[in-house]
Amino acid sequence: MPLQTEKVYALAFGAHPDDVELACGATLLKIIDEGHNVAVCDLTAGEMGTLGTPETRRQEALLAASHMGYTSREMLHLGDSELLYNQENLNEIIRIVRKYRPETVFCNPPDERHPDHMKASRLVYDACFYAGLRKIETALEDEIQLPHRPRHLIYYIQFKQLQPDFIVDVSSTFDRSRSGIEAFGSQFHREENSDQPVTMINRKEFLPGLEARARSFGEQIGAMYGEGFLLSGMLGVDNFSAMFPPRT
Numbered sequence: 001m002p003l004q005t006e007k008v009y010a011l012a013f014g015a016h017p018d019d020v021e022l023a024c025g026a027t028l029l030k031i032i033d034e035g036h037n038v039a040v041c042d043l044t045a046g047e048m049g050t051l052g053t054p055e056t057r058r059q060e061a062l063l064a065a066s067h068m069g070y071t072s073r074e075m076l077h078l079g080d081s082e083l084l085y086n087q088e089n090l091n092e093i094i095r096i097v098r099k100y101r102p103e104t105v106f107c108n109p110p111d112e113r114h115p116d117h118m119k120a121s122r123l124v125y126d127a128c129f130y131a132g133l134r135k136i137e138t139a140l141e142d143e144i145q146l147p148h149r150p151r152h153l154i155y156y157i158q159f160k161q162l163q164p165d166f167i168v169d170v171s172s173t174f175d176r177s178r179s180g181i182e183a184f185g186s187q188f189h190r191e192e193n194s195d196q197p198v199t200m201i202n203r204k205e206f207l208p209g210l211e212a213r214a215r216s217f218g219e220q221i222g223a224m225y226g227e228g229f230l231l232s233g234m235l236g237v238d239n240f241s242a243m244f245p246p247r248t
């Protein structure tokens, strides 16, 4: 029996639910606006986060997916705060890559504050490579899987102020991308004087800080808002004037 596939143009991985929306949500909306399918895969349920239960975080992730218009959202349970580099976890990610057969993969950057982000980055990089090797076998019983290697692997930027290799103009989608972030109500919303613990991301300064960075990236390319990315390999230029367009 063949593996049930759902081909997409872009597949975005995150170590935790909300990583993707915070770091590259506006770019994913732009890709959807350009007429391409986008799927998201969270490697863990974020069960070790200070706030929210695994069930609330799952519900919030699905709500974010419907606000954003993804064709699909998967949640693997590879272990929040114990996201190990092992064959079992690699195989789970290889299966997702072979299922969605993306041209472009987004994932956490290799240098980050949260150790899970760095581990996710390594796992996804390696899984994207191994998914293309015919002899790597992750099929379940009676299942046929075809090898697949994404053409592009791109790192988004999270907590650390990394120097991007390129910046996407997200002026047309930045405001809308907020609805994807706000779906994660347990993480970003804290009532004034509430006895909820204060975390890095529910402080009232966090979302304005995110906007300030998008403004700063935008400023560097003459746009209102931007999202920065790092390349995992060399970018080849085919259509030169499409990549470096004349002033209109």
Ligand SMILES: [Zn+2]
Binding pocket: 015, 016, 019, 114, 117
């Ligand atoms: Zn995270």
